[in-house]
Amino acid sequence: MLSQNIYSKLDKSSWIRAMFEEGAKLREIHGAENVYDFSLGNPDYEPPAEVKNAIKKYALGEYPGLHRYMSNAGHPDVREKIATVTAAESGLPVTQNHIIMTCGAAGGLNVVLKSILNPGDEVIVFSPYFVEYLFYIENSGGKPVPVPTDTRTFEPSLELLAKSITPKCKAIIINSPNNPTGVVYSEETLKRIAVLLEAKEAEFNSKILVISDEPYSKIIYDQVEVPNILKIFKHSAVVNSYSKSLALPGERVGYIAVNPGIADVDLFINGMLFCNRTLGFVNAPSFFQKVIGDSLDAIVNTDEYKKRRDFLYNNLIELGYSCIKPQGAFYLFPQSLIPDDIEFAKHALKYNLLIVPGSGFGCPGYFRLAYCVNFNSIKNSIPAFKALAKELKD
Ligand code: PLP
Numbered sequence: 001m002l003s004q005n006i007y008s009k010l011d012k013s014s015w016i017r018a019m020f021e022e023g024a025k026l027r028e029i030h031g032a033e034n035v036y037d038f039s040l041g042n043p044d045y046e047p048p049a050e051v052k053n054a055i056k057k058y059a060l061g062e063y064p065g066l067h068r069y070m071s072n073a074g075h076p077d078v079r080e081k082i083a084t085v086t087a088a089e090s091g092l093p094v095t096q097n098h099i100i101m102t103c104g105a106a107g108g109l110n111v112v113l114k115s116i117l118n119p120g121d122e123v124i125v126f127s128p129y130f131v132e133y134l135f136y137i138e139n140s141g142g143k144p145v146p147v148p149t150d151t152r153t154f155e156p157s158l159e160l161l162a163k164s165i166t167p168k169c170k171a172i173i174i175n176s177p178n179n180p181t182g183v184v185y186s187e188e189t190l191k192r193i194a195v196l197l198e199a200k201e202a203e204f205n206s207k208i209l210v211i212s213d214e215p216y217s218k219i220i221y222d223q224v225e226v227p228n229i230l231k232i233f234k235h236s237a238v239v240n241s242y243s244k245s246l247a248l249p250g251e252r253v254g255y256i257a258v259n260p261g262i263a264d265v266d267l268f269i270n271g272m273l274f275c276n277r278t279l280g281f282v283n284a285p286s287f288f289q290k291v292i293g294d295s296l297d298a299i300v301n302t303d304e305y306k307k308r309r310d311f312l313y314n315n316l317i318e319l320g321y322s323c324i325k326p327q328g329a330f331y332l333f334p335q336s337l338i339p340d341d342i343e344f345a346k347h348a349l350k351y352n353l354l355i356v357p358g359s360g361f362g363c364p365g366y367f368r369l370a371y372c373v374n375f376n377s378i379k380n381s382i383p384a385f386k387a388l389a390k391e392l393k394d
Helices: 004-010 015-030 049-060 076-090 104-116 132-139 158-164 187-204 265-278 286-293 302-318 341-349 375-393
Strands: 099-102 122-127 143-150 169-174 209-213 236-241 254-258 367-370
Touching: 015 341, 049 286, 076 099, 076 254, 076 286, 099 104, 099 265, 104 132, 104 169, 104 209, 104 236, 104 254, 104 265, 122 132, 132 143, 143 158, 158 187, 169 187, 254 265, 302 375, 341 367, 341 375
Parallel strands: 122 143, 122 169, 169 209, 209 236
Antiparallel strands: 099 254, 236 254
16 A cells, blocks of 8 residues: 555654653553653643633634635734744844744644645755654655764754755755754854855856754753854745644644745745645644744743753763754754664663664764653753763773
């Protein structure tokens, strides 16, 4: 029944999911409180009060037509609000016409890629990467081109990027704050990428779209600023969502914001509306678009995430693990204590620690910890990390 294409992908589709399943087994044997599950970026928070109030308002009030079909772009009033914020942040004349509401960032990325890729077109992703990018690109007949980052900083290497751009390169996906490293790319790095892309576009007479995947843009620490992509790259589109910033991953709402300065902008937007419709999304969930429209100023408690980051990071460093201190998102990406990160993750299971090998993100030799789990679990996991280090270092 299954196509060969899908069949071939099932096996290698996700380490994250595999670990999650492993966790379910361990919980049954040892009890949930004795299993330290850092495998999934599924926030343990409840949505902020603004979201709950808006849910009540739209559920109990009279809003005729709320549950009907609408324009494929989404509710105009919600898009207008998002456009106002995007315009203020970027300084660009962004209007509601440049905003398309989507089924999360995942839906948004698929819509953008479907609308631009011809068979065999290349899309650059920086490794370590969010593994779903590979599948999203292939969904639209494109070819993912992983380009390693500089593991001293996990920022893109300009030298490797320059070597990887060919005349077939149609887009580049940027994800900052990054999953899995938590790194926020500096403005200087991004501006250097912009200069490089312009030179390559001139050399190949091509256009390369910068797709900025930003679900973690509001989850940042230590007063770091996330550079505005629309300001830096003229040929750009931002894909964002409320899965992480409002702890609503199950509700599937996000948006695409298109740079108004892009060539043939109206045609591009029309193409994306067509794809939003024909990929079967039709429109983002109506009720939650409205809820989000009332909650744009809200954000989950990032101080609590910072507390977890600091505690886990400081303890791991003390135990001899080596790791970059992330400035955003809710992941740590330490070095594996043995070269084979998959073996390392298997060793960790013996201590009821669920971690994801870096190979799952195209970056062997590392492992990812999603610390969007409750603080007690993080605290109780430290002896397990200690025992793991003792076993492998002695
Ligand atoms: N992009 C990145 C980097 C992610 O980490 C995730 C989810 O974990 C997504 C996109 C998908 O987010 P959404 O739930 O908004 O589809």
